[in-house]
Amino acid sequence: MKNLIFALAAVAALLTVPAVAQEGHPLKGSWLGTWTGNKIHGNDVLLVMSWDGKNVTGTINPGTDNIVIKNAMLNPEGWLVHIEAEAKDKSGQPLTYTIDGKIENLPLANRVVTGTWKDSRGDTGAFKIGRQ
Amino acid sequence: MISMTTCRRVLRAACFAAALAVPSALLVAHHEPLAKFDDKKPVRLRGVVTLVDWRNPHAHVFVNVKSGEQVSNWAVELESPIDLEANGWSRTTIQPGDAITVAGLAARDGSRQMWGTAVAMTANGKRIFSVNMAPPPMPLQPRPTPKWPDGQPRLGSVAGGAQGYWAFPSATALVESGANVPMDEWGLLKNIADAPKVAPMQAWALQLYKERQQRFLRDDPMYLNCKPPGGPRQFELSHGVQFVEDRVRQRIFVLIGSGNNNYRIVYTDGRSHQGQVGGDDENPLFYGRSVGKWEGDTLVMDTRGFNEDFWFTNGGLPHTDQLKLIEKISRPNFDTLKYDLTVDDQGAYTRPWTASWTLRWVAGKDMPRHLCQENRS
Numbered sequence: 289m290k291n292l293i294f295a296l297a298a299v300a301a302l303l304t305v306p307a308v309a310q311e312g313h314p315l316k317g318s319w320l321g322t323w324t325g326n327k328i329h330g331n332d333v334l335l336v337m338s339w340d341g342k343n344v345t346g347t348i349n350p351g352t353d354n355i356v357i358k359n360a361m362l363n364p365e366g367w368l369v370h371i372e373a374e375a376k377d378k379s380g381q382p383l384t385y386t387i388d389g390k391i392e393n394l395p396l397a398n399r400v401v402t403g404t405w406k407d408s409r410g411d412t413g414a415f416k417i418g419r420q
Numbered sequence: 421m422i423s424m425t426t427c428r429r430v431l432r433a434a435c436f437a438a439a440l441a442v443p444s445a446l447l448v449a450h451h452e453p454l455a456k457f458d459d460k461k462p463v464r465l466r467g468v469v470t471l472v473d474w475r476n477p478h479a480h481v482f483v484n485v486k487s488g489e490q491v492s493n494w495a496v497e498l499e500s501p502i503d504l505e506a507n508g509w510s511r512t513t514i515q516p517g518d519a520i521t522v523a524g525l526a527a528r529d530g531s532r533q534m535w536g537t538a539v540a541m542t543a544n545g546k547r548i549f550s551v552n553m554a555p556p557p558m559p560l561q562p563r564p565t566p567k568w569p570d571g572q573p574r575l576g577s578v579a580g581g582a583q584g585y586w587a588f589p590s591a592t593a594l595v596e597s598g599a600n601v602p603m604d605e606w607g608l609l610k611n612i613a614d615a616p617k618v619a620p621m622q623a624w625a626l627q628l629y630k631e632r633q634q635r636f637l638r639d640d641p642m643y644l645n646c647k648p649p650g651g652p653r654q655f656e657l658s659h660g661v662q663f664v665e666d667r668v669r670q671r672i673f674v675l676i677g678s679g680n681n682n683y684r685i686v687y688t689d690g691r692s693h694q695g696q697v698g699g700d701d702e703n704p705l706f707y708g709r710s711v712g713k714w715e716g717d718t719l720v721m722d723t724r725g726f727n728e729d730f731w732f733t734n735g736g737l738p739h740t741d742q743l744k745l746i747e748k749i750s751r752p753n754f755d756t757l758k759y760d761l762t763v764d765d766q767g768a769y770t771r772p773w774t775a776s777w778t779l780r781w782v783a784g785k786d787m788p789r790h791l792c793q794e795n796r797s
Contacts, residue, residue, distance in 0.1 A: 311728050311730060311738065311739075312728030312738065312740040312767065313624060313728075313768075316728070339740065340742075341622075341767040364627035365627070367627075394628070394631065396639070
């Protein structure tokens with residue numbers, strides 16, 4: 289666990305920029321936080337998302353074992369976020385994550401997404417990430 | 421019979437009323453005053469000056485106001501010392517101990533702060549700290565465009581000749597050409613329902629723009645964090661721009677009077693957008709990377725490679741790092757600079773769109789020097 293936290297922190301340090309408000313697409317950037325109760329991929333989570341003008345793309349926990357975001361949507365009415373990602377469990381079996389949340393503090397440097405996560409095995413928990 | 425004392429009192433009151441009745445435009449403050457002050461909460465107070473804080477971006481006068489037996493200290497925010505000094509005022513115009521009367525707007529947060537729209541000496545009603553930001557009068561006959569020996573128009577001052585800079589933009593916020601959208605000098609919409617008319621925004625950008633507007637532009641990073649006025653915003657600001665044309669090295673410097681007193685470089689030597697500054701190939705910039713060429717009498721600047729950490733216009737229209745700008749600059753006569761812009765940002769807008777405005781030559785003066793201080797907007 290300590291190694292994972294260290295690795296996440298190292299990746300975050302490499303990928304992130306100083307915490308100033310990002311003024312472009314609200315989801316773009318590096319996000320660090322927790323998906324509480326995730327027994328397979330741990331409590332800590334790092335998302336890196338981008339915006340090409342039509343689609344939000346990105347990865348969860350970047351690295352050689354990263355989780356690819358297959359579908360991500362932002363509904364500006366209420367700034368609702370929906371993310372689907374394809375992972376593998378410890379035995380190599382496909383595992384789908386679904387994250388639903390809402391952006392809070394949108395204009396501020398400490399923008400966060402809060403909500404819930406669930407996986408295709410039925411596990412679920414709280415989700416919270418803050419933009420770095 | 422009315423005594424002389426009464427006469428003087430009446431006269432003084434009339435002078436003061438007249439002074440405060442003069443419409444006072446919120447012209448050149450550095451942040452949107454309505455971000456901090458409420459135009460639906462007029463306030464008027466009379467008191468004694470305790471301190472004059474003569475610092476950019478805004479001068480403040482602190483006033484002790486007596487109400488019954490209570491004395492409370494108010495902070496009166498004024499225009500910037502740059503603009504006040506340009507209108508003949510100084511830090512010694514009033515002194516601690518002077519009695520003044522102030523009309524203006526109360527702070528939204530209920531604190532003892534106000535935006536001073538009219539300040540007068542209580543003793544004689546003399547109005548002080550008024551600011552007139554009218555552009556200089558145009559000559560009766562347009563003066564010819566100054567040119568280099570090869571016939572190319574000169575955009576800046578002439579060594580040993582005409583000195584000056586460009587200011588008084590005819591538009592101070594970006595709006596698509598042809599759209600009629602009432603807004604104030606800082607780009608705050610008079611009617612939020614007009615937001616979709618401003619530019620062809622994608623849904624997320626429109627919602628973000630609306631929220632910035634509904635917060636009275638208080639999140640503007642140019643004021644909060646001294647972020648540079650990249651893109652067209654440098655041509656919208658009150659302290660103007662100045663061009664320095666380095667024809668030997670084939671580049672043009674655009675010096676910016678507002679924001680944080682920065683500059684941008686436009687290369688005219690035919691290079692591409694890549695790798696113009698050491699190591700920045702992958703590093704998006706506040707001013708992007710600009711290359712320019714002359715097409716007849718028009719300088720055409722192509723700029724891309726912007727970062728997303730700033731607002732590229734007053735009013736808070738969003739942009740992304742996909743932003744590309746084509747800026748066309750011409751000088752149809754000595755006193756007029758024409759600025760035509762095409763915005764192409766597929767990350768935030770549904771199609772390319774255009775805007776244009778003019779700036780006026782301010783003759784014989786150097787551009788004001790404004791230095792930004794974070795959280796002193």
